[in-house]
Amino acid sequence: MKKILSALLAAVMVLGMLAGCSNNPGGEGSKAPDSDPTKAPDAAQSEPVNEPAGKPLEGQTVKVAALSSGYIDAYPEMWAEVCAAFEEETGAKVELVLEKNLEAVIGPSMQGGDYPDAVLCATGRPDGLTEQFIKDKLIADITDVLSMNVPGEDKKVSDKLLGGFTDTTLTNPYGDGKTYLAPMFYSPCGLFYNADLFAKNGWTVPTTWDEMWALADQLPEGQYLFTYPTAGYFDAFFYALMRSFGPDFFNKATAYEEGIWDTDEGKQCLEIVAKLASYTNPVTPAQANNNDFKMNQQLVLDDKALFMPNGTWIVGEMADSPRVDGFAWGMTALPASQSGGNGSSFCWIEQIWVPQGAENVDGGKQFVAFMYSDKAAEIFLKGGAVQPIEGITDKLDGDNKMFYSIYDNGADAAMGGFATTESVAGLGSIMEVFFDPVNTLVSDPSTKDAWISGIKDANDQYRAHLVG
Amino acid sequence: MLRSKGRSRFIALCVAPAALLFTIFMIIPTLNVFRMSLFERGAYSPTETFVGLNNFKILFNDTKFITSMQNTILLIVVVTLITFFFAIVFAAILTREKIKGQNFFRIIFYIPNILSIVVIAGIFSAVYKPENGMLNSIFSMISGRNIMILWKDQPIIVVSVIIAMVWQAIGYYMVMYMASMSAVPVDLYESAGLDGAGRLDQFFEITMPLIWTNIRTTLTFFIISTINMAFLFIKSMVAPGMLDVGLSFMYNQKDAGLYGYSMAAGVVIFLFSFALSALVNQFTKRDVLQM
Numbered sequence: 222m223k224k225i226l227s228a229l230l231a232a233v234m235v236l237g238m239l240a241g242c243s244n245n246p247g248g249e250g251s252k253a254p255d256s257d258p259t260k261a262p263d264a265a266q267s268e269p270v271n272e273p274a275g276k277p278l279e280g281q282t283v284k285v286a287a288l289s290s291g292y293i294d295a296y297p298e299m300w301a302e303v304c305a306a307f308e309e310e311t312g313a314k315v316e317l318v319l320e321k322n323l324e325a326v327i328g329p330s331m332q333g334g335d336y337p338d339a340v341l342c343a344t345g346r347p348d349g350l351t352e353q354f355i356k357d358k359l360i361a362d363i364t365d366v367l368s369m370n371v372p373g374e375d376k377k378v379s380d381k382l383l384g385g386f387t388d389t390t391l392t393n394p395y396g397d398g399k400t401y402l403a404p405m406f407y408s409p410c411g412l413f414y415n416a417d418l419f420a421k422n423g424w425t426v427p428t429t430w431d432e433m434w435a436l437a438d439q440l441p442e443g444q445y446l447f448t449y450p451t452a453g454y455f456d457a458f459f460y461a462l463m464r465s466f467g468p469d470f471f472n473k474a475t476a477y478e479e480g481i482w483d484t485d486e487g488k489q490c491l492e493i494v495a496k497l498a499s500y501t502n503p504v505t506p507a508q509a510n511n512n513d514f515k516m517n518q519q520l521v522l523d524d525k526a527l528f529m530p531n532g533t534w535i536v537g538e539m540a541d542s543p544r545v546d547g548f549a550w551g552m553t554a555l556p557a558s559q560s561g562g563n564g565s566s567f568c569w570i571e572q573i574w575v576p577q578g579a580e581n582v583d584g585g586k587q588f589v590a591f592m593y594s595d596k597a598a599e600i601f602l603k604g605g606a607v608q609p610i611e612g613i614t615d616k617l618d619g620d621n622k623m624f625y626s627i628y629d630n631g632a633d634a635a636m637g638g639f640a641t642t643e644s645v646a647g648l649g650s651i652m653e654v655f656f657d658p659v660n661t662l663v664s665d666p667s668t669k670d671a672w673i674s675g676i677k678d679a680n681d682q683y684r685a686h687l688v689g
Numbered sequence: 690m691l692r693s694k695g696r697s698r699f700i701a702l703c704v705a706p707a708a709l710l711f712t713i714f715m716i717i718p719t720l721n722v723f724r725m726s727l728f729e730r731g732a733y734s735p736t737e738t739f740v741g742l743n744n745f746k747i748l749f750n751d752t753k754f755i756t757s758m759q760n761t762i763l764l765i766v767v768v769t770l771i772t773f774f775f776a777i778v779f780a781a782i783l784t785r786e787k788i789k790g791q792n793f794f795r796i797i798f799y800i801p802n803i804l805s806i807v808v809i810a811g812i813f814s815a816v817y818k819p820e821n822g823m824l825n826s827i828f829s830m831i832s833g834r835n836i837m838i839l840w841k842d843q844p845i846i847v848v849s850v851i852i853a854m855v856w857q858a859i860g861y862y863m864v865m866y867m868a869s870m871s872a873v874p875v876d877l878y879e880s881a882g883l884d885g886a887g888r889l890d891q892f893f894e895i896t897m898p899l900i901w902t903n904i905r906t907t908l909t910f911f912i913i914s915t916i917n918m919a920f921l922f923i924k925s926m927v928a929p930g931m932l933d934v935g936l937s938f939m940y941n942q943k944d945a946g947l948y949g950y951s952m953a954a955g956v957v958i959f960l961f962s963f964a965l966s967a968l969v970n971q972f973t974k975r976d977v978l979q980m
Contacts, residue, residue, distance in 0.1 A: 331733055347929070350733075353946040357734035451928060504819040507839035510928040512814050578735075644731065644946035646747045653941075657930030664842050 276312030277372070283307075283584035286318040286327045286337035288346075290571075291534040292406070293319070296604030306596045310373040313584055324348035336576040338585030341405055343571040344391065344638070345456060349650070351402075354576065355394045355641050356688055360401045361575040361582050363589060367400060372591045381593045383609040389637030390475070391570050395688065396640070402572035403589050406606045409552075409627045409634075410457035410567040412528040413535055415521060416551030426553045429560045430493055437500045440527070445502035448526035450514040452506075455494070455656040456638070457567040458530035461555045462490055464635030465565040475639045477684035482677050489558065491676070495669050498662040502526045506660040515539070522548060532569055533624045537605060552624050554632035565633040570609075643686040654679040719959070726953040731946045744953035754954060757938040758961070760847070764919045764934065765912055765965070767851055772858045772911070773904070779859070780866035781892055785878075795867070798860035806918075810925035813853045817841050846932050850922050854915070862907055869903040870896060898975075905973045909966045916962050935961070 287300055304315040320326045323342055328350060331337075344351045354360050367379040367387065379387075386404040387393065393400055419426060427433040437446035449455065464471045466486040474481050474490075481487050502525060508516040518535065520526040522544035536550055554564030573592060575585035591597055598608050605621060607613055614625050628634050639651050658672045726744055730737035748754050779798065783791050801809065816823045817840035828836040840849045873896060881891050897904075920936035933941070935958045942951035 328732070334735075347944065349944045349946065353731050353733055356946050357731040357736075359733060453929070504837070504839060506928065506931075507817075507819050507842040510841065510926065510931075512810050512925060513818075513841070516818065646729075646744060646942075646947050646950040647751045647753075649753070650945050653930055657928075660928055660931055661843060664839070 276310075278311040278313035278584055278587060281313045281581060281584050282316060283313045283339065283581055283588050284316045284318075284337040284579075285339045285341075285588060286320075286323060287341040288323045288343070288571075289319045289321045291537055292601070292604035292606040295537050299600060299604040299606070302600045303592075303597050306594075306600065307372070307588060307591050310591065310594075310596075311587060313587070315588075324350045331576070331578075334578065336579045338579040338581045339573055339575055339588045341571065341573045344402075347453070351572065351574070352641070353644075354574070355401070356644060358395075358688075359577050361577045361579070361585070362399050362401060363403060363575055363586055364398075364400045366403065366586050366590050369586070369590045371594045372587055373596070374594055378590050378593050381610050383611060383613075385634075385636065386570070386609040390640055391572060391637050394641050402574040403592070404570045404609050405573040405592060406571040406601070407609050408533045408569045408607065409624055410461065410530065410532045410569050411552045411554050411624075411627060411632075413521060413531045414528050414551045414553065415524060415545070416549040417547040418524055418527070418545075419551065421547075426551070427556050428564060429556050429562075430558070431560070433556055434496070434500075436527070444524060445520075445526045446500040446528065447497050448502045448505045448517050448520045448529045449509065449659075450517050450529065450531065451509045451511065452656045452659045453652060454530045455659055456652070457532070457569055458555070459490075459494070459655065460635045460638055461565045461567040462493060464567070464633055465555055465558045465562065466490065467558075468633075471635065475637065477640065477642075477680050477687070479681070479684065482673070482680060486558075491673055494659065495662060495666070495672075498659060499666055501663045503663065506663045509660055515542070518542075533621060534605075536620050550620055552627065554627055554630075563631055563633045565635050566627050567635045568628075570636070639683075641688045642683045643688055645682065645686050648682050648686075649675075649679060722952050722955050722959065725949055726956045727949070729947070729949040732943055732948045737949070740949065744950050745957070748950070748953050748957065753933065754935075754938055757933040757935050758957075760932060761916060761919060761935040761958075763847065764851065764854070765915050768854045768858070768915055768919075769908070769911055771851070771855045772862060773908070775855070776859050776862035777866055777897075777904075780863045780870055781896060783863070784867050784870040785888075785892075785896075795864065798863050800860065801857045802861040804857075806921040806925050809853060809857055810922070813849070813926060817849055841927065843931060846927060850919070850926060850932065853926065854918060854922055857918070858911070858915075862911065865907055866900060866903065869900040873899045901973075901975055905970070905975075908969055908973060912965055912969060913962055916958065 285300075285304065293299055300317055300319050304317050307313065308315055318327060318337065324346070325348075327337060327340070328348075340351075342351050344355070367377070367382070369378055370376065371378055371381065382404070386407070387400050390396065392402045392404055394402070414426070418424075424436060425432075427436055433446070440446065449458075460471075460475075463474050466489070470481075470484075470486045474487065482491065502517075502520055505517055505520070505526075508514065515538075517526075518529065518531070518539055519542060521529050522539060522542055524545050533552075554566040557564050573589055575582055575589065579585050593608065593610055598610050598613065601608060602613075602616060607617065607621070607625065614622075617625055654675055658668065658675070661668050662672060725737075727739060727741060728737040729740045729744065779794075782788065783794060788794070804812075819825060819837055819839055822840070824840065825836055825838055828838070838845065840846070877895050877899075878891055881895060886894065916934075916936065919934045920940070923932060923934050923937045924940070935954065939951045939954040939958065942948075942954060
């Protein structure tokens, strides 16, 4: 009797431990009505026959994974409402995974071959999940979504999309004219500052780098020209900087053209970053980590640094932080490379894409198409998330109206980024080669030459390993 | 006969769950790490290419990896020495001396150990903050002028990480030593006292030899756990790329889409920690004293 009992206990232990390993991402999965595989028939089976009201995805399940970003803090029900609207429109059932650490949640199950049907996760995140999918060519071609009708409307997706948004490496990573990632939200990036401080001191916002340095030299002690949240924020900054030397230079540099960093423009680009590093508030690198970056943003609120590169989410992110009296957010494009030239601002795009291995690729595509519907756009706007849809800027108000008008005020838009390369062992990423060393550059300017030669070396190696 | 057969069946049944779990979750993944280090593949890619020992060849020429391992070794040596010194001294004081509020100190020292790394990173954010941070404020107050040390910037960042790691680890090891120290019979100390041995002599001649087995075991634990903890501290406290240890290097390679390469680094770190533990075990061998 005792033995049987022990054996039973042992069995329970095994079961208990194995049960702990069930890999249901998100946790909510267990609460949701069971995702019985028989309920998610493949597209062919469930097509027309049983749809009286023309609901195209009746009975299908669409699994959506979305990054819970700053927009969700502003309007938590955002995604739930959009999914409900999609369900109502198409009759599909949406299983939503909404997580701040999305990569850690869906990553392991994707390694096991279980893919969501649509993933909202932009490139440029530290985990590089989307980049890895691009490099390994694991993303479904969604060019046909552009000519699809937006579910519930009789307009095509491409009719609603703003021009230029599906022409860059961010959406067409292989440069073959095919779209793999859909532009979901966009946000102009630029230099943020305290508009009130400029008004009080009678300063004008610099439009060239020379004016910028002149301004820096007249600052009182304890006030510095520049700060940055983390070195990672230099990516948007650097793209805009490259763009300010002309679209031609931008395209060559992002395609790793040979000797590009020895050209006049290339040298000036790096020189500006190095010089800016010397005008940076010296405490910046000590706080430029994921734990303390808000302290760097606080430097601008406290007038201890004039400018920082950032995105429009900064207003919401720092909404509860103390600030000097009269503080008012201002945003400017990067100064022009020479007087008379245009400033430039990087257009930061979050992409939504469909993994090739997804069970319901068509459902995923429908979901992507629905993202551009008026209904979805309206819900997303409540969280301050702006999509590249015709006429959307007219619906903005407050700070956002000012931010999104940056391109109307003469700034050139920098879109896209460095071309995709294969991962090569021993070769650092763009982030590691170009931007991480800026921290060291601020505290030790003598590392400048090492930084530049590192960029030149990497440039040659990247070119040799281009994907596409 | 029948009885012993039933007995061994019973033993087998009892051991089976643990053995099974150990195989599934420890042995197979470890073997898999070794296998994958010979391949190159992206983390999410279904295809893999066999590259032989190529990953290792590149790894040993990768200056980033070499620096990371140097940092790992530096952290292991320094953190271990400091932690063990303080843990043993505090444990000796708290068990042997009569101090008011012994339990209070014990709890205070132990608390860091139950905090998660994220909380610790948050605490040290406040401690190391350049402006109005705790450390800089204290230094400024003492010296009477405004001191601004950038604790989380090069080159002092290593020191800051070491301080945090020591602070986190002391309590746990102190409690371990207190347990074994209180098992040392009091009459040993009494008779040593009668023979004229001072407090220090008693500590080195009685306490240390009698808890030596304990120190040896914990030393091995500690070295292995420092390799892991260093990674967590670096990840949560330090700006990316400023200070890397072996495991954070490995993690970054995974994010860069180099799964095989990252596993090769994993293999090296695995062998390194095994070798190190074996060496430590060898060098700390003493005759076991019976109480």
